[in-house]
Amino acid sequence: MGRAPCCDKASVKKGPWSPEEDAILKTYIEQHGTGGNWIALPQKIGLKRCGKSCRLRWLNYLRPNIRHGGFSEEEDDIICSLYISIGSRWSIIAAQLPGRTDNDIKNYWNTRLKKKLLGKQRREQADRRASLKQEIMTKREINESFVMVPGTIPHQESPYWPDVQAIVMNQNQGSHLMDQESIRDLLAKLGGRFYDDNQGPNLFTKLNNYSLEGSSRQDHQVLYTNSVDMLSSSAPMRSMDSTCCSQFPNSNYSGPNMSQDGLESMLVELGGLACSNPQHVEGLESFYGMDMAASGSTGASSAESNSWGNINSLGYPQLVSDYETCLQSMPQDSSFEDSSFFGRPQ
């Protein structure tokens, strides 16, 4: 059984507000306030409107000092930064922009800012990916000539995720294609933290916890303040935490000496996470040098609809730069097996 409606749907007016309705609502609230009860307010002032509709109209258009349109570059930057930090918490973002409403910012992001940013990002990425992809394919050819794993498809189209079984078999055969350190880094790329640096939970962890567990509205401001503090202090983002561990309930990978079974089950779950968390996985395209967004398998279409929108591509440059750093630090003759391929600069 659903919740009882807040008002009689049949008797309330819907759709655009007339100037008369605006005047009635505005005049009343300016003189008497909302009375702390939006539901009762429309009846009190003779408006055939739902209380929620009155609240929205007041907050978004009638209250004083509201600004519409004409977003400045500075405001764009703030919105983008906060979106990257905390996601679609429009009310928190709006709180940092005086005169702006969450609805306005949400619309602005969805209709303009996102496209503007993605267009810019994708142009830059296209160039970088082309060279990156070429380099990785070269390394893969070297690797395949060195290790041929039974049961895998040698030239599978777009193998965005490595064959888990093959990786584990490689482990068993003594190949260090993915050693534990590499896996920790890989998991860190998926959005977690290992407590191996004695620094406690970082921004990503807190935001991840926030996202996963929810939070009271009173925490919003605290969260934002902490986020800004941590961002400004350039806290390390590469790490793995208990939140991430909880995403791999069957795997024991948090300890320093992961068992072979633990490794295997973790990799299996990693594949599952790849499917269930495209917003995290997409960022790994730099990891594998593949254009996941273009694949239609785990990429943009699903990511676009998740709660983070397609923000993954906003995070992409960081991952690319990680990888590029890695490449630069790699000896010219190092093979594909080198664990630094998986994102851990030596």
Add this chain to the structure above:
DNA sequence: AAGAGTCTCAACCGCTCGATT
């Protein structure tokens, strides 16, 4: 000029959370 396609944004919907009973 007109029809089709796209974009914008005001408004609605359904949900969660915290307060109250």
Add this chain to the structure above:
DNA sequence: AAATCGAGCGGTTGAGACTCT
């Protein structure tokens, strides 16, 4: 402890404006 209620939030919708062909 459970039920109920209102406030507030983020996602989505759809009408009108705008652009393209």
